[in-house]
Amino acid sequence: MMYQNCMKMSSVIIKQFLPHTKSVCARLRSPVVCNVFNYSTKVTTTSNEDVLNNLTDWETLSKKKKISKAMKAYLERAQAHDEFMHKQQFEYNIGKRHLANMMGEDPETFTQKDVDRAIEYLFPSGIYDPAARPLMKPPEEVFPARKAAEFDEAGRPHHFLFYTGKPSYFKLMYDAAENIQQLYNFQDKVIRKKATPDPNGKLNLGATVWLTKDQLENVLVEAITDLEYDNFKLVMERLVSLPYAYRIKDFIDKYRKPLASQKFALEIPKPSYDAEGRAFITTYECLRKKARGDVTIRAPGTGKITINGKDLTYFDDIQSREQVMFPLIFTGMQDRVDVECNIEGGGPSGQSGAIRWGIAWSLRSFVDADMLERMQVAGLLTRDFRRRERKKPGQPGARKKPTWKRR
Amino acid sequence: MLSRSWRHLARRYSQATTFRTNENSPAQHSEKQEGLFYTMKPELCKQLFSHGGFPKSFMQQTKTFTETAVMVRQPALDLISCIKASDLNQPAIRYVLYGEKGSGKSLTLAHVLHYAHEDGYLIVHVPWVSEWLRRVPRHKEMSNSQTNEGFVDLPLDAAAWLIHFKSQNQTLLKSENLKVSKEYVWSKREKTEAGSPLHTLVEHGINRVKYACDVVDVLIDEIKMLSSSKQCKTFVAIDGFNSFFYPLTRLSTPTKKTVKPDEVTLTTSFLKLTHNDWTNGVIVVTADQLAVPDDHQESFLPRYLLYKKGFDHLDPFVPIEVGRYNEKEFQSCVGYYRDRLWLRGPPEVETELKFTSACNPYRFMEQCAPL
Numbered sequence: 001m002m003y004q005n006c007m008k009m010s011s012v013i014i015k016q017f018l019p020h021t022k023s024v025c026a027r028l029r030s031p032v033v034c035n036v037f038n039y040s041t042k043v044t045t046t047s048n049e050d051v052l053n054n055l056t057d058w059e060t061l062s063k064k065k066k067i068s069k070a071m072k073a074y075l076e077r078a079q080a081h082d083e084f085m086h087k088q089q090f091e092y093n094i095g096k097r098h099l100a101n102m103m104g105e106d107p108e109t110f111t112q113k114d115v116d117r118a119i120e121y122l123f124p125s126g127i128y129d130p131a132a133r134p135l136m137k138p139p140e141e142v143f144p145a146r147k148a149a150e151f152d153e154a155g156r157p158h159h160f161l162f163y164t165g166k167p168s169y170f171k172l173m174y175d176a177a178e179n180i181q182q183l184y185n186f187q188d189k190v191i192r193k194k195a196t197p198d199p200n201g202k203l204n205l206g207a208t209v210w211l212t213k214d215q216l217e218n219v220l221v222e223a224i225t226d227l228e229y230d231n232f233k234l235v236m237e238r239l240v241s242l243p244y245a246y247r248i249k250d251f252i253d254k255y256r257k258p259l260a261s262q263k264f265a266l267e268i269p270k271p272s273y274d275a276e277g278r279a280f281i282t283t284y285e286c287l288r289k290k291a292r293g294d295v296t297i298r299a300p301g302t303g304k305i306t307i308n309g310k311d312l313t314y315f316d317d318i319q320s321r322e323q324v325m326f327p328l329i330f331t332g333m334q335d336r337v338d339v340e341c342n343i344e345g346g347g348p349s350g351q352s353g354a355i356r357w358g359i360a361w362s363l364r365s366f367v368d369a370d371m372l373e374r375m376q377v378a379g380l381l382t383r384d385f386r387r388r389e390r391k392k393p394g395q396p397g398a399r400k401k402p403t404w405k406r407r
Numbered sequence: 408m409l410s411r412s413w414r415h416l417a418r419r420y421s422q423a424t425t426f427r428t429n430e431n432s433p434a435q436h437s438e439k440q441e442g443l444f445y446t447m448k449p450e451l452c453k454q455l456f457s458h459g460g461f462p463k464s465f466m467q468q469t470k471t472f473t474e475t476a477v478m479v480r481q482p483a484l485d486l487i488s489c490i491k492a493s494d495l496n497q498p499a500i501r502y503v504l505y506g507e508k509g510s511g512k513s514l515t516l517a518h519v520l521h522y523a524h525e526d527g528y529l530i531v532h533v534p535w536v537s538e539w540l541r542r543v544p545r546h547k548e549m550s551n552s553q554t555n556e557g558f559v560d561l562p563l564d565a566a567a568w569l570i571h572f573k574s575q576n577q578t579l580l581k582s583e584n585l586k587v588s589k590e591y592v593w594s595k596r597e598k599t600e601a602g603s604p605l606h607t608l609v610e611h612g613i614n615r616v617k618y619a620c621d622v623v624d625v626l627i628d629e630i631k632m633l634s635s636s637k638q639c640k641t642f643v644a645i646d647g648f649n650s651f652f653y654p655l656t657r658l659s660t661p662t663k664k665t666v667k668p669d670e671v672t673l674t675t676s677f678l679k680l681t682h683n684d685w686t687n688g689v690i691v692v693t694a695d696q697l698a699v700p701d702d703h704q705e706s707f708l709p710r711y712l713l714y715k716k717g718f719d720h721l722d723p724f725v726p727i728e729v730g731r732y733n734e735k736e737f738q739s740c741v742g743y744y745r746d747r748l749w750l751r752g753p754p755e756v757e758t759e760l761k762f763t764s765a766c767n768p769y770r771f772m773e774q775c776a777p778l
Contacts, residue, residue, distance in 0.1 A: 311765065312762065312765045313507075318774065321762060321763045321765070322759070322762075322763055324762075325762040329755075329758060329759060329762070334758060334762070
């Protein structure tokens with residue numbers, strides 16, 4: 001009865017579910033699941049509607065009598081995949097509701113953001129690589145997309161480039177070439193009419209880059225070789241270099257993505273001025289390993305370095321001294337600024353690394369944009385978040401294994 | 408080959424003005440020569456420093472560079488002008504050189520020693536006190552003192568020092584006006600008569616190693632008397648003087664009893680010499696962190712290194728700090744090392760080396776070695 005009730009309420013879903021195998025129905029009959037289903041009807045219908053509609057409508061296809069062997073094989077694979085995806089989607093939704101209940105929040109308004117937060121809270125992980133940490137994502141993000149049928153029931157391909165093996169890729173190349181041709185024609189036309197080119201029609205690609213090979217593969221849903229990727233870039237560069245390339249901006253933009261990390265250019269603090277009228281910048285929280293400290297830079301100066309009240313001889317070894325002076329020498333500011341540091345905790349390499357970062361971070365206010373970029377490329381503005389790795393029982397170090405001995 | 412030596416010659420003359428001075432007499436050195444290198448004659452080096460006096464690393468460097476070039480630095484100039492200006496009829500003035508490790512205390516001492524040699528002083532020079540008290544090679548010989556109860560003799564070290572003393576003062580010892588004041592009886596058959604020249608005493612110590620420590624003790628008394636009576640003027644230089652005041656030595660008697668510095672006869676002799684109860688003399692000592700073990704190297708200041716006892720012993724003295732290179736000295740040193748091909752590479756290297764060595768002469772030399 002519950003099941004009936006459920007069916008009435010979620011008409012859309014049921015339509016999709018009916019043709020499914022018995023196992024799904026059987027599963028639906030279990031009270032807990034039914035209950036959940038009942039409970040979540042509204043959400044499921046709204047959120048899953050497009051997902052389910054996107055799935056291949058194999059049912060209608062299978063009713064046709066005459067189908068090719070290729071089509072048959074494809075249909076079988078598609079069916080299995082759809083089923084699998086459906087199951088995953090279902091489990092994901094249930095899991096999400098459980099998670100919401102565990103966290104004491106409203107399951108109806110529990111979004112993916114909340115899921116991520118809950119997972120991070122419930123399964124805290126110290127694994128360095130974020131990709132290796134526990135996660136719970138909707139199945140369509142976890143499992144790679146698959147192509148829909150590329151041919152009809154009779155086995156005839158839809159796409160005119162099907163037999164190249166990589167229709168999307170070659171279609172892209174074809175479009176690019178066509179665009180180039182069109183732009184040439186347009187240019188000829190302009191010249192013939194002796195018209196002046198549009199002054200503000202200019203393609204600005206400063207803050208974006210071409211998609212990487214992996215990203216392009218994701219977009220095309222096709223594996224491409226390095227050579228093919230190089231060809232893609234070659235053609236697109238050619239396209240962009242044309243004078244009227246701004247006319248096909250939409251096409252170009254599809255294959256470019258914005259360049260990240262331009263933001264620190266905006267956050268550079270303005271130096272304050274002390275009683276002597278010297279500009280100074282203090283950077284707090286200079287960290288590396290276990291060392292913590294702050295760095296003050298004063299300009300103009302004479303290259304005097306003070307570390308905890310001592311000069312550079314605070315560090316005994318050459319490496320640490322080089323670490324400290326590297327940002328100064330790199331920017332050529334070694335005689336123009338004074339440096340004061342207070343640092344504690346950790347050992348010499350940690351302390352010198354922290355000071356290095358602090359000096360580089362403070363120097364941002366005293367160098368021009370070009371140098372800033374070079375500093376970033378040199379890795380001076382990047383924090384080193386590595387920590388000491390713990391020793392493991394049964395072996396002499398974090399990674400070191402005992403000496404191998406036959407017996 | 409010829410062209411190569413021509414090139415070297417040309418390079419040397421082109422840079423000669425920047426880091427070298429032709430004034431090879433320390434007495435003539437003044438502020439004008441500050442930061443420049445002067446060359447010591449090989450015969451002189453052999454006479455003064457063949458038994459120690461230069462640090463080991465500097466000896467290696469002189470061998471590599473095939474010359475003994477010493478930089479004229481401010482502390483040495485100060486010291487020389489002080490010595491020139493002081494009145495020798497007053498009790499001997501004590502000077503204490505101090506400074507960080509590797510800043511050039513021993514080389515300053517060597518420079519001043521050269522001056523003293525030139526000026527006709529009788530030189531009493533202890534190259535490195537720790538050699539006696541802290542270094543224990545296999546052939547180290549120790550015996551209980553025959554004359555002083557409860558004291559320890561280091562006969563071999565004392566004899567070696569006498570040889571050093573003899574070679575440093577060859578010319579002065581030959582002159583006849585240095586005479587022993589009273590008779591010393593060493594055994595039934597051996598004795599040194601009153602009025603015999605000083606070098607017979609020294610010879611006796613060298614030939615009869617058993618009595619070397621006693622000879623040193625007597626010699627020092629004689630020197631004090633001679634200089635007080637204006638027979639000669641004496642220059643005392645002791646490197647690593649604070650080693651005399653560190654509570655322990657590394658020596659131990661055959662009964663495994665550790666020896667204190669005060670229980671060594673050589674210590675008592677040289678502490679007698681550094682008392683200022685005599686005139687017509689100059690005493691220069693260094694307080695060096697390297698002369699004592701690691702656990703007592705926190706500061707390079709004389710009060711810390713000499714302890715209260717040594718400080719009171721020397722008080723009053725003139726402290727002279729030997730610091731790191733200043734800008735001018737550093738540039739001249741860079742020029743010298745480049746001339747000797749000890750340092751190569753682009754000029755940017757110098758800024759970096761200045762940072763990493765923090766202008767410490769020894770560190771700078773070490774860091775240039777692989778370049």
